[in-house]
Amino acid sequence: MSDSDLLYDVNLQQMPAEYLQARWRVEQQRSGATPETGWSDATDLELSSHALHLQGKTFPSLTGSWTIERSSLLSQPYLALELPSSQTQALITRFRRSPDGKRRQLRLYFRSGLEIELNHP
Numbered sequence: 001m002s003d004s005d006l007l008y009d010v011n012l013q014q015m016p017a018e019y020l021q022a023r024w025r026v027e028q029q030r031s032g033a034t035p036e037t038g039w040s041d042a043t044d045l046e047l048s049s050h051a052l053h054l055q056g057k058t059f060p061s062l063t064g065s066w067t068i069e070r071s072s073l074l075s076q077p078y079l080a081l082e083l084p085s086s087q088t089q090a091l092i093t094r095f096r097r098s099p100d101g102k103r104r105q106l107r108l109y110f111r112s113g114l115e116i117e118l119n120h121p
Contacts, residue, residue, distance in 0.1 A: 007096040007105060012076050015095055017068045020047050020079075024106060024118035031114055038062060038083055039090075040114055052081065068092075079108065090116075 010019065024045045031040060041056040052066045064083040071078060071091075078091045090108035093115075097104045104120040 005098075007098055007103060010095045010097060012092055012095060013070075015077060015092075019095065019097065019101075019104070020068065020106065021049055022047060022104060022120040024120050026116055027119050028117040029114065038086060039081075039088070039110060039116065042116065045118060052083075054083065088112075 024047070026042050026044065029040065029042075038054060038056065038059065041058045042054055043057055044053075044055040046053040047066055052064050054062045054064070056062075062083050064081065066082070067080045068077050069080050069089075070076075074091070076091060076093075078089050081088050081090060088110060090110045092106065093109045094105070094107040102121070106118040106120075108116045108118070110116075
């Protein structure tokens with residue numbers, strides 16, 4: 001096993017927003033009680049410094065915006081996500097990366113109970 005195969009947990013309180021800027025592939029989804037508009041069918045997510053692009057199985061590509069916020073109550077970061085037809089928040093519950101930063105994993109937990117695990121590349 002090489003160093004690039006290992007993934008290390010990143011301290012979420014100190015994680016810079018730049019770590020999230022990438023093209024992500026949805027690996028796993030666990031549905032919540034209420035479907036999260038657009039997000040429950042997502043296949044790919046791209047976060048850039050200026051926008052988010054969401055692709056899904058049942059809809060064309062959507063473009064919106066995102067910011068990383070820090071909750072004083074939970075002391076964990078969350079994403080404020082805005083698409084043309086919806087706004088939502090997703091708590092970042094886990095972020096892992098390889099020592100060289102080329103491989104990353106991200107886990108998001110939405111208010112509806114939807115949990116998405118994303119990988120890059």
